[in-house]
Amino acid sequence: xxxxxECGSANLVLRKTNHDTHSxxxxxxxxxxxxxxxxxxxxxxxxxxxxxxxxQRAIKPRTGTWTLPAGFMECGETVEQAAQREVxxxxxxxxEIIAPYSIFSVPQINEVYIMFRAxxxxxxxxxxxxxLAAELLSAEQIPxxxxxxxxxxxxxxxxxxxxxxxxFGMYMGCSDEGIVHFMQ
Amino acid sequence: xxxxxECGSANLVLRKTNHDTHSxxxxxxxxxxxxxxxxxxxxxxxxxxxxxxxxQRAIKPRTGTWTLPAGFMECGETVEQAAQREVxxxxxxxxEIIAPYSIFSVPQINEVYIMFRAxxxxxxxxxxxxxLAAELLSAEQIPxxxxxxxxxxxxxxxxxxxxxxxxFGMYMGCSDEGIVHFMQ
Numbered sequence: 146x147x148x149x150x151e152c153g154s155a156n157l158v159l160r161k162t163n164h165d166t167h168s169x170x171x172x173x174x175x176x177x178x179x180x181x182x183x184x185x186x187x188x189x190x191x192x193x194x195x196x197x198x199x200x201q202r203a204i205k206p207r208t209g210t211w212t213l214p215a216g217f218m219e220c221g222e223t224v225e226q227a228a229q230r231e232v233x234x235x236x237x238x239x240x241e242i243i244a245p246y247s248i249f250s251v252p253q254i255n256e257v258y259i260m261f262r263a264x265x266x267x268x269x270x271x272x273x274x275x276x277l278a279a280e281l282l283s284a285e286q287i288p289x290x291x292x293x294x295x296x297x298x299x300x301x302x303x304x305x306x307x308x309x310x311x312x313f314g315m316y317m318g319c320s321d322e323g324i325v326h327f328m329q
Numbered sequence: 330x331x332x333x334x335e336c337g338s339a340n341l342v343l344r345k346t347n348h349d350t351h352s353x354x355x356x357x358x359x360x361x362x363x364x365x366x367x368x369x370x371x372x373x374x375x376x377x378x379x380x381x382x383x384x385q386r387a388i389k390p391r392t393g394t395w396t397l398p399a400g401f402m403e404c405g406e407t408v409e410q411a412a413q414r415e416v417x418x419x420x421x422x423x424x425e426i427i428a429p430y431s432i433f434s435v436p437q438i439n440e441v442y443i444m445f446r447a448x449x450x451x452x453x454x455x456x457x458x459x460x461l462a463a464e465l466l467s468a469e470q471i472p473x474x475x476x477x478x479x480x481x482x483x484x485x486x487x488x489x490x491x492x493x494x495x496x497f498g499m500y501m502g503c504s505d506e507g508i509v510h511f512m513q
Contacts, residue, residue: 146334146335147334147335147336147337148332148333148334148335148336148337149332149334150330150331150332150333150334150363151330151331151332152331152332153331153332153337153339155337163458164457164458164459166403166414166418167403179334180401181404182368182369182401182402182403182404183368183369183402183403183404184366184367185366185367185369185441217364217366218366218367218441219350219351219366219367220365220366220367220436220439221436221439222434222436223434223436223502223503224432224434224441224501225434225501225502226434226436230350234350244501244508244510245429245432245499245501245510248408248429248432248443250406250407250408250409250410252404252405252406252407252410255404255405257369257402257408259432273348274347274348275348312513315429315499315510317408317409317428317429318407318409319407324428326428326429326499326512326513327512327513328510328511328512328513329496329510329511329512329513
């Protein structure tokens with residue numbers, strides 16, 4: 146941030162104003178304060194006939210790796226709507242959300258992943274341009290050594306283990322620590 | 330937004346770029362794209378000896394109404410850390426988080442409330458400047474007709490009812506629709 150987006154001034158300072166607990170970029174001319182906050186990424190584990198809906202990334206970073214459909218929540222939508230839209234955009238699938246499955250903070254990059262369990266309703270479209278391929282893969286077919294991000298591998302492994310045990314949980318935490326809360 | 334915060338140009342346009350699904354403010358000079366996304370508000374229901382930790386707002390809007398301690402998640406922290414910090418800032422209490430209790434989207438104002446159940450560890454400080462008073466209130470003492478926001482009243486009423494039933498749930502939804510998922 147180099148210029149004030151309200152008045153165009155280059156006179157920006159990092160300043161803690163009034164009772165605020167954090168320093169913010171503040172325009173020394175018009176006094177506008179700029180807040181930067183973490184973003185929500187919403188997505189789903191979509192299970193269908195013992196297979197899991199995964200997509201192969203067409204975009205950087207790590208093009209060609211596999212992941213679960215997920216992406217940035219947009220203004221004007223709920224977390225659930227964001228997850229459904231992202232699944233549709235990245236795989237062409239319509240889904241029904243069952244329950245939240247993970248709230249995973251990544252404070253290093255200011256993101257919060259909210260992931261749901263979901264079931265497949267129908268494939269109604271082609272995957273969008275961010276996806277090379279979208280496929281339903283069995284546990285044996287999942288390319289475990291070629292998954293985008295360690296937390297995605299973890300959540301899939303937990304899902305498959307919990308499914309065998311017959312009770313799904315919900316993870317709350319980050320990569321360092323967290324708790325699985327089990328649902329009824 | 331009137332000026333590009335990267336190059337200072339006033340030549341901003343609302344434009345849908347490449348494969349994006351949404352129009353964004355984009356600088357027609359330096360091509361910088363500006364994304365605006367929903368913000369996370371983290372907070373807690375803190376129960377202690379059948380009383381609930383509430384705070385009276387010292388700030389607008391609706392100064393003087395009562396609410397649960399909660400506020401904007403900041404960069405560099407997890408959702409749980411944000412909730413703990415907000416409780417401490419607004420009430421002076423140290424708490425331990427038990428479990429998530431509500432993920433409540435407010436798409437009208439681009440916010441997602443993530444609320445936890447928590448227990449009181451200690452009061453170690455005075456409430457901060459955003460709070461007129463912080464008090465532990467029994468169900469009978471809660472000023473039900475003077476609560477900041479309808480969803481705060483709803484979540485407190487649900488908590489008290491579930492406590493009597495002996496099983497806590499987790500709400501996932503918005504003001505129009507949602508589901509309570511019960512925990513084991």
